[in-house]
Amino acid sequence: MIAPHPAATMRGIASNALECASQRALRFDRVRSVRRATVARDADARYGSLISETLELMETDEEFQTARRRLDELGQRALTKEERTRRRRALDNLGVPSFEAYLDSKGGEALHRAPTTILQVNIGLFCNQACSHCHVESSPLRTKEVMDAKTAEAIVRVLKNSPGVKTLDLTGGAPELHAQFRYLVIEARKLGVDVIDRCNLTVLYEEGQEDLPKFLADNQVKVVASLPCYSEANTDAQRGKGVFERSIAALKDLNAVGYGVEGTGLELDLMYNPGGAFLPPSQETLEVAYRSELRDTWGVEFSRLFTLTNMPIKRFADYLHREGKMSEYMSLLVESFNVAASVGVMCRDLISVSWDGKLYDCDFNQQLDMPVRGTKKTIFDLESCDDLVGEHIVADNHCFGCTAGSGSSCSGATI
Numbered sequence: 001m002i003a004p005h006p007a008a009t010m011r012g013i014a015s016n017a018l019e020c021a022s023q024r025a026l027r028f029d030r031v032r033s034v035r036r037a038t039v040a041r042d043a044d045a046r047y048g049s050l051i052s053e054t055l056e057l058m059e060t061d062e063e064f065q066t067a068r069r070r071l072d073e074l075g076q077r078a079l080t081k082e083e084r085t086r087r088r089r090a091l092d093n094l095g096v097p098s099f100e101a102y103l104d105s106k107g108g109e110a111l112h113r114a115p116t117t118i119l120q121v122n123i124g125l126f127c128n129q130a131c132s133h134c135h136v137e138s139s140p141l142r143t144k145e146v147m148d149a150k151t152a153e154a155i156v157r158v159l160k161n162s163p164g165v166k167t168l169d170l171t172g173g174a175p176e177l178h179a180q181f182r183y184l185v186i187e188a189r190k191l192g193v194d195v196i197d198r199c200n201l202t203v204l205y206e207e208g209q210e211d212l213p214k215f216l217a218d219n220q221v222k223v224v225a226s227l228p229c230y231s232e233a234n235t236d237a238q239r240g241k242g243v244f245e246r247s248i249a250a251l252k253d254l255n256a257v258g259y260g261v262e263g264t265g266l267e268l269d270l271m272y273n274p275g276g277a278f279l280p281p282s283q284e285t286l287e288v289a290y291r292s293e294l295r296d297t298w299g300v301e302f303s304r305l306f307t308l309t310n311m312p313i314k315r316f317a318d319y320l321h322r323e324g325k326m327s328e329y330m331s332l333l334v335e336s337f338n339v340a341a342s343v344g345v346m347c348r349d350l351i352s353v354s355w356d357g358k359l360y361d362c363d364f365n366q367q368l369d370m371p372v373r374g375t376k377k378t379i380f381d382l383e384s385c386d387d388l389v390g391e392h393i394v395a396d397n398h399c400f401g402c403t404a405g406s407g408s409s410c411s412g413a414t415i
């Protein structure tokens with residue numbers, strides 16, 4: 001479950017898309033059988049929780065066990081430092097001094113904070129899944145990193161004082177499984193702020209989430225859902241066995257309340273990330289393929305497709321190291337550097353808040369424990385998001401992941 005699908009890992013952009021297409025005939029047989037099974041289910045029956053299955057797989061997966069042992073022995077800080085050193089070595093071999101120097105040498109605009117328009121909140125690391133590429137290393141074992149009411153109230157206070165912030169972007173973990181999720185949604189909507197729910201789809205079938213589609217629709221929440229491939233095999237290899245089937249069922253349930261359906265105003269965007277050490281294909285081209293596959297095969301509708309580059313950090317960095325691909329991947333990112341993509345990197349107008357209220361320039365920096373510059377380090381220190389305007393953004397060698405090819409951000413390609 002944990003290693004990216006080996007076939008996908010070995011292939012390039014075009015061949016991955018091709019692989020999805022060429023599996024079509026094969027899949028139709030499987031689709032028919034899955035459809036038959038789905039039809040055979042009682043109409044009111046729901047899929048069960050994934051949590052016990054995820055825990056079981058983590059117990060038996062050698063890579064998770066090794067990662068856990070190393071975490072116990074060395075601690076998070078030492079592991080993050082080790083990971084950074086590996087990226088640094090790869091860049092040294094390429095003669096690249098630093099991301100910022102490289103950006104400057106290509107005529108890119110230095111990284112300073114503009115007025116904030118998006119407040120992104122990582123509400124906690126607990127998740128019902130444990131995906132192989134997860135840059136926040138979420139799983140059902142992350143039960144301690146959970147936002148409390150005091151922190152959520154501070155976020156609402158800052159939102160009230162920040163009229164320039166148009167979007168509250170809720171992520172995790174599986175954000176919906178956290179106690180403060182619905183409070184934040186309701187309070188932000190009262191202020192007229194758009195809310196994004198970064199939804200893993202399978203969460204719809206966790207206990208207590210029976211009314212989630214209705215709750216999201218009632219509050220006009222935008223749903224951004226992960227679906228790394230329209231191939232069942234590739235999706236399950238990256239996200240866990242049974243995830244694809246549940247994801248399709250969840251998309252249909254979201255369609256049923258109006259999500260992704262033209263004229264409802266309920267946005268349902270999908271998020272693709274590569275199944276290995278290669279860049280995403282063109283967002284526009286892939287969207288066409290997704291739309292046709294999902295509509296023709298499953299009757300699923302969605303609004304837009306976003307492509308995301310795998311960042312060379314955390315679980316994906318472990319994978320690159322294990323496979324001896326760190327240098328190759330960093331080289332790909334550097335060689336694909338695109339100065340136009342650097343203009344739209346999300347850290348320029350986004351503040352990232354962690355479950356315990358600390359402030360970062362983006363969610364990646366949050367996971368690498370690289371806080372914002374300046375003296376205001378937590379949401380409790382902020383009067384409004386304007387307090388950080390003009391600050392120098394904290395960049396490092398992982399930033400090449402945001403500027404390769406068409407660029408990458410939480411809203412997909414940056415150009």
Ligand code: SF4
Nearest residue numbers: 127129131134173200
């Ligand atoms: S669903 Fe998202 S947060 Fe959860 S493990 Fe997968 S990538 Fe990480």
Ligand code: SF4
Nearest residue numbers: 345347362364399402
């Ligand atoms: S990793 Fe974060 S700080 Fe670096 S360029 Fe991307 S968004 Fe900005």
